[in-house]
Amino acid sequence: MNWKWLLSAAEPRARYVLLVAVGVVVMMTVTYSIWAPGGRVMAAFGAVVAVIISHVSAKLIMKQ
Numbered sequence: 001m002n003w004k005w006l007l008s009a010a011e012p013r014a015r016y017v018l019l020v021a022v023g024v025v026v027m028m029t030v031t032y033s034i035w036a037p038g039g040r041v042m043a044a045f046g047a048v049v050a051v052i053i054s055h056v057s058a059k060l061i062m063k064q
Contacts, residue, residue, distance in 0.1 A: 010062040023054030
């Protein structure tokens with residue numbers, strides 16, 4: 001696996017940031033019923049997971 005490709009931001013960066021931001025908003029909205037009862041800690045964990053998944057998704061979308 002190419003770790004440098006996975007851990008760096010995609011080019012062009014504006015499109016990458018937009019894809020990640022939209023992905024995080026959508027994922028946090030969809031999973032609201034899961035993390036909301038858990039409080040701040042669960043919300044923070046959900047946000048971290050949402051950013052990671054959105055990053056990988058944006059990289060795969062921009063690779064095509």
